[in-house]
Amino acid sequence: MATHTPQLHAVDAPGEQITAEAQRAADDARLGWERFQELIEQDKRVEPRDWMPNNYRKTLVRQVSQHAHSEIIGMQPEGNWITRAPSLKRKAVLMAKVQDEAGHGLYLYSAAETLGTSRDQMYQQLYTGQAKYSSIFNYPARTWADIGAIGWLVDGAAITNQVPLCRASYGPYGRAMVRICKEESFHQRQGWEILYTLSHGTEEQKQMAQNAVDRFYGPALQMFGPPDDESPNSQQSMAWKIKRFSNDDLRQRFVDMIVPQAEALGLTLPDPDLKWNQKRGHYDYGDLDWEEFFSVVKGTGPLSHQRLAHYRAARDDGAWVREAAAAYAAKQAEADRGSALLRA
Amino acid sequence: MSKPTTDQVPDGGVVAEDPADHSVWPLWEVFVRSSRGLSHVHAGSLHAPDPAMALRNARDLYTRRNEGTSLWVVPAAEITASDPDAKGGYFESAQGKSYRHATYYTQSEGVPHL
Numbered sequence: 001m002a003t004h005t006p007q008l009h010a011v012d013a014p015g016e017q018i019t020a021e022a023q024r025a026a027d028d029a030r031l032g033w034e035r036f037q038e039l040i041e042q043d044k045r046v047e048p049r050d051w052m053p054n055n056y057r058k059t060l061v062r063q064v065s066q067h068a069h070s071e072i073i074g075m076q077p078e079g080n081w082i083t084r085a086p087s088l089k090r091k092a093v094l095m096a097k098v099q100d101e102a103g104h105g106l107y108l109y110s111a112a113e114t115l116g117t118s119r120d121q122m123y124q125q126l127y128t129g130q131a132k133y134s135s136i137f138n139y140p141a142r143t144w145a146d147i148g149a150i151g152w153l154v155d156g157a158a159i160t161n162q163v164p165l166c167r168a169s170y171g172p173y174g175r176a177m178v179r180i181c182k183e184e185s186f187h188q189r190q191g192w193e194i195l196y197t198l199s200h201g202t203e204e205q206k207q208m209a210q211n212a213v214d215r216f217y218g219p220a221l222q223m224f225g226p227p228d229d230e231s232p233n234s235q236q237s238m239a240w241k242i243k244r245f246s247n248d249d250l251r252q253r254f255v256d257m258i259v260p261q262a263e264a265l266g267l268t269l270p271d272p273d274l275k276w277n278q279k280r281g282h283y284d285y286g287d288l289d290w291e292e293f294f295s296v297v298k299g300t301g302p303l304s305h306q307r308l309a310h311y312r313a314a315r316d317d318g319a320w321v322r323e324a325a326a327a328y329a330a331k332q333a334e335a336d337r338g339s340a341l342l343r344a
Numbered sequence: 345m346s347k348p349t350t351d352q353v354p355d356g357g358v359v360a361e362d363p364a365d366h367s368v369w370p371l372w373e374v375f376v377r378s379s380r381g382l383s384h385v386h387a388g389s390l391h392a393p394d395p396a397m398a399l400r401n402a403r404d405l406y407t408r409r410n411e412g413t414s415l416w417v418v419p420a421a422e423i424t425a426s427d428p429d430a431k432g433g434y435f436e437s438a439q440g441k442s443y444r445h446a447t448y449y450t451q452s453e454g455v456p457h458l
Contacts, residue, residue: 026353033353049425053354096408103405110389113371119391120368176388183409322393326368329393 040241045171048114056240059233060170061115063242065122068108069133072126073307075101077141077150086144093190094147100187104180111172127315129308135293136219138301145198145205145212151191153213153220153258159184160254161224164244173242192261199266206266213262214270221285222293224251230290255283370419372398374406377414384416392417 032051039046046052075098082098085091109119125131136154141147162184165177198209225231225247237243245253255274262269273286296304369391375384387406392398398417406412426434442448452458 029353055354099404099408103408106390106405107388113389179388322368325393325397329397332394 040169040239043169043241045174046169047171055236057115059237059240060173060242061112061117063237064108064112064115064173064176065117065125066132066134068105068112068122069126069131070137071101071105071108073133073137073311075105076307076310077137077139078147081141081144081147084144085147090194097151097187097190100183104183107176107179108173111170111176114172115170123315127312129299132297134223135296135301136223138296138304138307139215139219140303142215143208143212145195145208146215148191148194148198148209149212149216151187151189152195152261153191153216154223155184155187155191156258157220157223157254159188160250160257164250165242167241167244169241192265195265195267209265210267213265213267217270218288219293221251221254222288222290224248224254226290226293252282255285259283369393370421372402372417373420373423374398374402375416375418376402376406376412378411379413384414387411389420 029051033053036046036050036052036056038044039050046056078094078101079098082091082094085094109122112122113119122131126133141150159181162177162181166174166181168174168177195209195213198205200206225234228234228246228248231247234243234246238246259269259274271286273284275284277284295301370393371389372392373389374387376387377384387402390398390401390405392401395417399415402415402417403412407415438444
């Protein structure tokens with residue numbers, strides 16, 4: 001039921017016959033847009049059935065589904081280490097973490113679905129390779145220490161990125177992020193603890209921890225996306241209050257946090273330009289290898305092919321389970337209908 | 345805010361199609377009671393082929409950290425919702441009726457236990 005305010009009927013279409021229907025659609029769009037702008041300006045949340053610009057919807061579907069895919073693909077480097085975790089405790093922790101990642105993927109698919117794209121469509125986009133996910137997961141986890149570095153640096157960067165997203169203007173996305181952020185903090189701490197244990201072990205173990213940090217430092221910093229002047233979509237996302245801080249601001253915040261954390265580990269960060277800048281009140285850090293980043297984004301990462309192949313195999317191998325469950329549900333529903341008829 | 349002209353209005357609209365129509369499994373809404381004495385509160389949604397699987401999935405997805413003592417799953421298609429476009433008019437009757445709130449009555453200020 002749309003309300004029609006008379007003064008909003010001034011649709012300029014000189015010389016054209018405006019049908020009543022087109023007129024109404026134009027009025028609805030205008031009212032919807034005004035309401036949308038008001039919501040954004042007043043820092044209120046946009047909810048699924050609200051009118052929203054198509055580009056806002058598209059941007060969100062892209063960002064939220066990409067985020068969901070990252071959680072799903074992100075299970076692979078860690079799942080790969082479950083059987084080789086060094087103790088039963090570590091194995092239980094890692095299984096809980098991988099299960100969380102699956103859960104995070106599902107929360108995010110749910111949020112994206114409210115925008116009108118079904119989860120099965122998104123699965124299909126990931127399956128066919130049309131969809132992107134965070135390029136960090138195209139790097140291999142070579143040693144047990146990498147599982148520590150992934151938890152500390154990769155999940156740490158993710159949290160830094162995600163905390164402001166809890167206030168994203170799109171309600172369902174923000175709510176999913178609140179749930180995710182609560183769970184992520186365990187991920188980061190367990191990663192840091194793996195590295196702490198190693199860095200306080202034998203010389204060899206400490207070296208293994210250092211190598212893992214050396215490998216993941218750069219890629220983790222790149223998780224915030226390209227520098228602000230090369231990130232064309234950022235500005236619109238910030239105007240829509242989907243993003244609250246720029247890529248470089250978040251990256252700086254992360255660097256400032258991990259420097260003392262690395263010191264507490266007794267490990268170093270592999271950046272000769274990393275030093276405290278008294279004037280800025282922040283740590284300066286060196287240039288990152290963006291050429292490599294963009295080549296990994298384009299799908300030439302060390303494991304791009306393997307990650308996708310593994311996902312496809314899991315989808316294919318699980319198809320019979322989904323089909324059986326659907327067939328069973330249909331049969332039960334049929335039986336229920338039958339017994340209802342008998343009772344009638 | 346200045347009134348936009350027609351060509352300033354970007355393309356947009358409400359959800360045109362129900363994503364559940366394209367799904368192999370139907371969509372369920374999940375409600376969690378966090379502890380005895382509290383209401384069930386909406387936690388999120390999930391896909392499942394039938395009610396039993398929906399409940400199991402809800403347990404695994406929304407109560408991994410003791411968040412609940414009871415779960416409801418409701419087929420999303422069974423929910424009747426108010427029209428979002430109607431929010432102004434539909435909820436109008438509650439507006440301007442501040443006398444429904446205790447704060448409306450000020451004469452008793454300073455009188456104990458009132």
